[in-house]
Amino acid sequence: MSSQRRKAFTIEEKSAIICRLENGESNSRLAKEFGVGHSTISMIFKNKNRIKQSFNSNVLKPKRLRKSRQENVDQALIHWFKNMRNKGIPVSGPKLQEKANGFAARFGILDFNCSASWISRFKVRHNIVAEKIVGESSSVDQNSTTNWLISVWPNLRKQFSDDDIFNADETGLFYKLMPNKTLKFNCENCSGGKLSKDRITVMVAANMSGTAKKKLLIIGKSQKPRCFRSVKSLPVDYAINRKAWMTSELFEKWLRDRDRDLVKKKKKILLLVDNCPAHPNVTDLKSITLAFLPPNSTSVLQPMEQGIIRLLKMNFRKNLEMINCVDANENNSSTKITVLDAHLMVNDAWNKMSQSTIHNCFKQAGFIESHDGLEHEFDEEDDIPLSLWSRNLNSDSLAAPEMWEDYVDIDSALLTFEEPSDENIVQNISAKDQLESDGEEEVEEAPLPTAEEALKAAELLSRFVHSNIENDNLTIAMSSIHNSIKECYYNKMKKTKADKNHRLLTVKNTLVCVIMC
Template sequence: MTSQRRKAFSIEEKGAILARLENGESNSALAKEFGVGHSTISMILKNKDRIKESFNSNVLKPKKLRKSQHDNIDQALLQWFKITRNKGIPISGPMLQEKGNVFASGFGNPNFNCSASWISRFKVRHNIVSGKIVGESSSFDQSSTYNWLTTVWPNLRRQFSNEEIFNADETGFFYKLLPDRTLKFKGENCCGGKLSKERLTVMVAANLSGTVKKKLFVIGRSQKPRCFSSVKSLPVDYANNRKAWMTSELFERWLRDWDRNLVKKKKKILLLVDNCPAHPNVTDLKSITLAFLPPNTTSVLQPMDQGIIRSLKCNFRKNLVLKMINGLDCNQNSPMKITILDAIVMINDAWNKISQSTIYNCFKHAGLIETYDDLPVREIEENEFDDEDDLPLSLWVRNLKSDLLPAPEVWKDYVDIDSSLMTYEEPTDENIVKNITENEQYESDGEEEIEEDRTPTAEEALKAADLLSKFVHSQMESDNLNWAMSTLHNGIRSFYYNCKKKQMQTKITDFFSKK
């Protein structure tokens, strides 16, 4: 009797076997097909979480999942490698060795020697291969794009429906920037400086079908802006840190909150994100399968970058311009003040306005709807965007015919002024070591926005609702809008009468308490 020879599968092959097991195929049928014992298939199923983690990180070739004995050095060196390669800087083996020794010293491990063999195993663990750099380093990687679309994406895709596939990305907003100041800032470095102090970072996420637009996650600098003092609920999730940037800690917190919410709803999703330093590979998620787009491909494969974020910014700036015009029409001589609360409301309104078809077509334009023989680098087809989402701000402003507004050629610059705004921190060597050893979490510096915003009274809100209701019912032919207005009006009316009731009860109590 001859013993059965043990067969070693690559991560890619194990991922395919897992997908078939999860689709209902039996252990025995797969063992027979691949000529292995039942225990081999059972071991793959047992290690499914680690296999999926490597598979979704595009680590496909290794046949064994080995962790380094010096895991902290391994993690730090991998972070540095991703950051440096995303800058387009070539990296050699000796550079990795030298950097490995630097991190070893930072972790207080001076006896560690980052040898060539350790680097060789490091490369195998993380699917790092040598290659010749051709053309501009910042241009997207065509081969990685094609390979990901034809090998990784189909395996991920078949496990989820259109409603269960999401993409998320951050973008920066200069939320106080008005069009008459745009030319002053044109060409200015968006990575830092005074402008960054009046900025927000917004995490945008939606599913492939466009049927679900996740609640926005907004990051500001102030922990408790004064304009929030009387606000009981925000239309977005809000967090803060010193630079209003996304951090790995905020990303993980946002992701785990979403995961817990999905567990309660008994739903599972696939979430595609880019592999920037602020997006760690969060493990132990129960309802979210986290998958990373290949480096240097996000300009092509990221659906949010195919027009969704630009539509969001265009809609936001339309709201901002209308607020400016309304202020001028009301003869407000003082400069218009935009609080963080104003910006959040307008950004949320802009997000709600983006249509389902626009989101779907941006996923399609990224090549994620179907597999193409060629790379998904093509002109946007006609009717891919709703007319409202695709209407240039310059044309929209021109139709206002206002003598108070700058020339139309200014408006393209206005929309794109913060398109290159940094949304995350690129850690230094010291920060990488500190984040890994202490899991550093940014805390508020206690600074508050210097802004005042008086809360309207219940009487003022009811009068405004009365006026707005008359306008909607007399001027706008929309059943949905009329229903929404009626709901809002009733809510404010009930709040007003409850306030009056409490006031009356207080007065009666005061009357009987008098001696």
Template sequence: MSQNKRKVFSIEEKSHIIWRLENGESNSEIAKECGVSHSTISTIWKNRDKIKVLFENNSLKLKRARASEHKVIEDALLTWFKHQRTNNVPISGPILQQKANDFARLMGKENFECSSSWVQRFRARHNIVAGKVCGEAAGVPEGVSEEWLSHKWPALCEGYTPEEIFNADETGLFYNLTPDKTLKFKGEECKGGKLFKTRITVLVAANMTGSCKRKLLVIGKAKKPRCFKNIQSLPVTYKNNTRSWMTSQIFEKWLLDKCPAHPVVSNLKCIKLVFLPPNVTSVLQPMDQGVIKALKTQYRKLQVLQMIQNIENSKPINSLSVLDAILMISEAWEKVTQTTIANCFRHAGFNDLSSSQAEDDDDIPLARLIQFTDEDDNVPLAELVTQLQRFTASEQTIQIAEFVGIDDSVAVCALATEEEILAEAESNNRNTDEENEDLQNPEEQFQPTTISEALNAVTVLQKFVAFNDQFDSDDAHVLRSMKRKMQRIFETGLKKKQTKMTDYIKK
């Protein structure tokens, strides 16, 4: 009988094996190197989806993934722990025990009594180790951005090129707000009320040179909005929670400024995580130096254009769905130029120290930092709003700056109470599809476009292009290509609908 001890891999080790398999290495080669059988590697590959989830949840040292018997309590405790860790509050095992018991009492589970062994298993599942909790922002004096830039920044950027340095920030967006409602909702934090149903959170990220703009992260309320039915892909990454806010769970894949929803992420590979000093967002945050303003300006222009089109087509003026908002915010992000992003990084003080051209943009007006792409973008938003007011016979004076920035101060995360943390954990551990459907705007009755409607639309576009000299042969070619693909889809549908002779013979 073999005396060899059975080898057990951690989640981190299994993830590395999966990565090697995905990159073309053979099962036999990895099995030989690791000293295990082929079937062991095959089992790891078979369970790759579950292992990837555990890896993304930072459960790196686990040998076996055992589900917790009290999942809601565990999820609530983990969220609470991340809030405390973000604020550099030291948490011991006994404190975790007591807090777990507190959540159990709130749930009415009088028979639950958290033991030290339960806490040990909890810490193992979530890779929580003993040690001092710390973050880059902890030792930075509040409000001293100049000191941070002169003392911290040179050391932090050493060894990295401007293309490798990214900044990200989130912002709230009232995606269905008409210009005439800006005064009414000025200063709205969006914790409830009418706008609560039509707000999303958008996370914006790009590198110093503006050469790499990350796909936008959009956070809505519903897990499966009605308008997403049969959608194959989205131009953004979509997440959800009951308040459309950034949460610790969503943040695990993103690196942002210091706030309660942003825990200190450990075990990062080839990544240096840095939190900007607190309360200096308006000074040090590149995304807040004009990038988000450029994004929202473009979104509001697209929004107003859509409203004018709705009026001309006898549709409700503000009938935007979450899908409409996602498509428009993605298009707006495409229009934010590389130059704008690079300008905003420099304006925040993040100069490329390896370059002799260290420009000082402190005295340059924000409007000059923002540059758009096409000639069409030179049409001022104010002019479009004026056109909209003519259609609606509105005489109200609209402040364009307020319309663009009406949601700049909207809360995008919150320090949740124990009751709110528990409610969120309970919501995440039950089937919420129906609940999420009910969260949608009652006016948002979305009907997917049929293939016949799409074919008619592209035919109309072909005629429009043929009579308009602003389009060229390339544009016409794109439309023809789209039409051919649609025709193939239409023909495939017809074949499926064809009846046989036997269909008419009664049994």
């Protein structure tokens, strides 16, 4: 009989074990280090998704994952609690009981009466301690942008290099909107409703030197869009919300995922974000120092709002108009843009953003002292007006120059988050199951190209590049793409041949058996 004692790990300890397993450490080594059996380590790894979810929610100390019988009430209450703490509003036990009963009534749960013991278990489940729910004062008033830059910013900056100071911000995007459709938006509120149906939210993040652009986070409405069915991987991170908005839960998950990556790289950064309900003050981050900009200072102090987001949209709409012109010339039909198309085009627009443009936007916001007397300046290639660029296409569907300015800015006021209310919290939780199972796009799905068609297209494109474009990097990249498609084609051919031989052998063996019988 084994002499090993049964050991219970906290969520935080289990998360660390999962991290080490994912980094390549063996089960046997960890089992020996912690004095447990191999099956214990295997069971922890088997439940990694639930453990990571609890860790992301700051549930660190409990040793078992216990769910509440009233799961909807539990989720609504923790959501409301976080909103209150983000605003610096003290919350007491009796207040939690009152809100829990209120949420139960909204969910139609008639036999629920919140007790003090239920609240005690709620606190344990979510790692809430007394200091966090009573008596904590709000942060210091920082309404003056100038005072913040003088008194707060220097202390933050001196701890980090320009390469390690990042800013992140969200923007809404009408990803199907063509320039000849923008007039109908005049004098209409584009913050919600029907006009927002074909929209996504994009989170952009980059460092102050412009040397590091983080992978985009795109928030859509559908868990499984039809256009994603045959996609192996996306160049961006994708999340869902029923209104395609950023939420505190999505932001916290994004933040903790980045934090874990930085821990592995043994790197620390400063992240500047604006002070909005979708950006909670996430605790226990190991490699990210989270700093909030003063309230109501986004238009002045947010680097992404100094031109980066606008240029991202301009580059995106250049891609959109190019596709529109090609389709109009070849098919005489309107363009059908899917969520996948939007992902690829937004990512391409982000990749085109130059280092100097990002750096100058931080300078424009006041984060970098300017010693050369220069004002806000973009990279020359970035700063081509969309109207001038489109005119060079010789498009037949060009709008007036002022129309193009409207086209770029049409979704600049589009909401990216909601001010949480009890009703919104209940609606979001009630809609969660439906959100994860439906919401597919109403866009006709184009048939996937075969390996042979892809190879012919790659050969054609490769000849065009070599004959018309003098760019060594592009030539090398094109050759790499061509070779990859060629390898895929031959692998599929070998598999098809092997399958055919297997079928013939099966038929042959069957005939032999029939004859012998």
